Amino acid sequence: xxxxxxxxxxxxxAIIMDGNGRWAAARGLPRVAGHxxxxxxxxxxxxxxxxxxxxxxxxxxxxxxxxxRPAGEVQDLTxxxxxxxxxxxxxxxxxxxxxxxxxxxxxxxxxxxxELEEAERKTANNKRMTLVLALSYGGRAEIxxxxxxxxxxxIKPEDLTEQNFAxxxxxxxxxxxxxxxxxxxxxxxxxxxxxxxxxxEIWFTKVLWPDFCAGDFANALEDYAGRERRFGAxxx
Ligand code: IPE
Ligand code: IPE
Ligand code: MG
Numbered sequence: 001x002x003x004x005x006x007x008x009x010x011x012x013x014a015i016i017m018d019g020n021g022r023w024a025a026a027r028g029l030p031r032v033a034g035h036x037x038x039x040x041x042x043x044x045x046x047x048x049x050x051x052x053x054x055x056x057x058x059x060x061x062x063x064x065x066x067x068x069r070p071a072g073e074v075q076d077l078t079x080x081x082x083x084x085x086x087x088x089x090x091x092x093x094x095x096x097x098x099x100x101x102x103x104x105x106x107x108x109x110x111x112x113x114x115e116l117e118e119a120e121r122k123t124a125n126n127k128r129m130t131l132v133l134a135l136s137y138g139g140r141a142e143i144x145x146x147x148x149x150x151x152x153x154x155i156k157p158e159d160l161t162e163q164n165f166a167x168x169x170x171x172x173x174x175x176x177x178x179x180x181x182x183x184x185x186x187x188x189x190x191x192x193x194x195x196x197x198x199x200x201e202i203w204f205t206k207v208l209w210p211d212f213c214a215g216d217f218a219n220a221l222e223d224y225a226g227r228e229r230r231f232g233a234x235x236x
Contacts, residue, residue: 008225010178012056013049014200016192017041019184019208032076037210039084048214049129050095052221056130056174060192064104064138078108081135082115089119096128102170103137132174139194142170171196179224181217183209199231
């Protein structure tokens with residue numbers, strides 16, 4: 001296993017956790033069963049990320065477009081999120097995981113939004129790994145929100161730079177993802193971290209999210225370690 005000090009380990013891994021519905025359908029189960037099983041995969045992957053020495057793990061759990069799903073599924077997902085938070089928070093905290101939420105959490109209601117905030121506050125000083133949960137998150141909405149914040153802050157057009165604009169994003173202070181994983185065979189970005197993915201390496205797998213295991217995570221990291229990142233420059 002690669003160790004934490006190795007540069008071949010991505011500092012930040014971001015995951016588009018996709019395929020819960022298909023996992024359930026393949027078993028003749030309701031979609032919620034896939035989401036429930038997906039929550040177990042979340043546990044496995046957090047543990048794997050910590051073990052590999054990944055410092056930032058971002059999980060795309062609910063997109064701003066997912067509100068268009070039937071009300072029953074949205075309710076199931078909200079319930080699972082609440083349940084997950086309540087059952088996992090203490091252990092995440094004990095493991096030294098800092099929680100950070102990006103997206104429009106208020107859309108889940110004031111009570112859950114407040115619980116999320118308390119979880120962030122409780123874990124704010126943890127140093128081992130930052131777990132970023134993207135909830136009601138959309139990349140375009142984030143960029144528009146950042147633009148509004150920059151205007152409100154009174155930044156003059158000529159003073160706006162890529163660096164100071166990034167401070168207005170939800171992800172301020174978090175390095176850009178080095179590696180993005182998308183499960184379930186879909187090969188698209190689906191409005192995830194549009195600004196931050198400028199130079200991310202992308203790894204696709206056909207594995208459905210509920211089946212995703214520590215071995216799959218290790219495979220993604222191994223593939224990443226063999227890549228050459230050029231950032232537009234020419235290799236020396
Ligand atoms: C990912 O699984 C979970 C969310 C997007 C909330 P899906 O629910 O998208 O599952 P598929 O893509 O329909 O299989
Ligand atoms: C992306 O998956 C969003 C999350 C994983 C939370 P979707 O299933 O919503 O994306 P599309 O609709 O297939 O692009
Ligand atoms: Mg999907």
